[in-house]
Amino acid sequence: MIARVPVRTASLIGVPTDVGASARGASMGPEALRVAGIREAILHRGMQVIDRGNLSGPANPCGLRNGGYRHLQEVIEWNRSLHDAVLAELASNRLPIVLGGDHSIGIGSISAVARHCRERGRKLRVLWLDAHADFNTAAISPSGNLHGMPVACLCGFGPPELVAIGGGMPAIRPEWLRLVGVRSVDAEEARFVHEQGLEVFDMRCIDEIGMRETMSQALAGIDGQTHLHVSFDVDFLDPQIAPGVGTTVMGGPSWREAQLCMEMIADTGQLGSLDIVELNPALDVRNQTAAFAVELIESLLGKATLVRRRAMGRRHARGPAKSPELSRVQRIDHPDAGLFEVGPVAGCHFQPMDEGRGSHHAVLDRL
Numbered sequence: 116m117i118a119r120v121p122v123r124t125a126s127l128i129g130v131p132t133d134v135g136a137s138a139r140g141a142s143m144g145p146e147a148l149r150v151a152g153i154r155e156a157i158l159h160r161g162m163q164v165i166d167r168g169n170l171s172g173p174a175n176p177c178g179l180r181n182g183g184y185r186h187l188q189e190v191i192e193w194n195r196s197l198h199d200a201v202l203a204e205l206a207s208n209r210l211p212i213v214l215g216g217d218h219s220i221g222i223g224s225i226s227a228v229a230r231h232c233r234e235r236g237r238k239l240r241v242l243w244l245d246a247h248a249d250f251n252t253a254a255i256s257p258s259g260n261l262h263g264m265p266v267a268c269l270c271g272f273g274p275p276e277l278v279a280i281g282g283g284m285p286a287i288r289p290e291w292l293r294l295v296g297v298r299s300v301d302a303e304e305a306r307f308v309h310e311q312g313l314e315v316f317d318m319r320c321i322d323e324i325g326m327r328e329t330m331s332q333a334l335a336g337i338d339g340q341t342h343l344h345v346s347f348d349v350d351f352l353d354p355q356i357a358p359g360v361g362t363t364v365m366g367g368p369s370w371r372e373a374q375l376c377m378e379m380i381a382d383t384g385q386l387g388s389l390d391i392v393e394l395n396p397a398l399d400v401r402n403q404t405a406a407f408a409v410e411l412i413e414s415l416l417g418k419a420t421l422v423r424r425r426a427m428g429r430r431h432a433r434g435p436a437k438s439p440e441l442s443r444v445q446r447i448d449h450p451d452a453g454l455f456e457v458g459p460v461a462g463c464h465f466q467p468m469d470e471g472r473g474s475h476h477a478v479l480d481r482l
């Protein structure tokens with residue numbers, strides 16, 4: 116008898132701000148995602164949803180760079196509110212889904228996730244899906260825009276009010292991060308990425324080994340004790356399919372590659388929190404980028420064209436799995452099809468990761 120999987124509850128937290136960005140408009144992102152049906156999409160996955168509405172915070176002063184940063188005080192205020200909101204949802208065992216907002220809000224969101232993991236003794240893995248490395252500091256940033264600095268702030272390089280927002284100094288360690296889809300890095304930033312040993316799967320890597328192998332490496336080592344946070348910058352996607360972002364970069368993942376990326380994350384069963392950021396409705400075409408993002412979130416939460424079945428007992432007939440934590444069978448209560456046991460099928464199992472670092476840094480190496 117298969118036990119029913121408890122229904123999970125997701126919390127939507129809107130963060131309507133663009134104080135960390137250069138282009139205005141990401142402040143309208145939360146409402147565009149709601150209009151595109153994010154709540155209904157999550158409900159359709161068999162989860163419950165609580166929409167917490169939008170946080171409030173300071174307006175965009177459209178100011179100039181001051182002391183290395185643009186709008187530092189405003190970014191701090193938004194991130195403090197978001198940190199508290201995310202921490203409260205995690206404490207109630209809900210899955211926070213943060214609707215941005217520009218990517219500077221990743222600081223408050225992930226600082227809260229890291230604090231939660233520290234307090235619960237959970238491992239943390241952060242997947243940063245982005246065209247950019249977001250690893251600038253005031254000293255090396257060409258613009259001073261804080262949406263280019265959240266990864267650095269989370270790793271301890273930034274203004275103390277942001278670095279210490281979640282109580283840990285720093286909030287996360289570089290080895291907990293995987294950056295996927297990167298194709299635009301400033302020259303000084305690239306040097307800093309190397310110096311800190313960030314694990315980057317850039318577009319050349321995805322071209323060369325494919326999205327499947329990229330994701331199996333980026334997800335390697337995740338087990339039942341891992342909290343997986345996904346920070347999804349919509350500029351990760353190719354601008355031909357996702358024009359509604361302020362900092363488009365050509366040559367991103369295609370529709371199919373993005374779907375596979377999300378489906379493989381879902382297969383881990385460990386998604387614990389999510390940010391969707393940089394959606395800019397002022398630059399979108401009939402809300403298509405928001406609608407596409409919502410479709411990807413459905414895949415991230417486990418939607419598949421066909422539920423993959425496997426017969427009981429077949430798993431061991433092929434010998435012990437090399438990455439048992441990733442190839443385990445999960446039980447899913449599918450809203451349409453009932454209870455299933457699902458897991459990687461033959462020929463689609465995760466490959467063990469070659470732990471060697473530094474082999475996929477083409478964008479960075481060329482600079």
Ligand SMILES: [Mn+2]
Nearest residue numbers: 218245249348
């Ligand atoms: Mn970003």
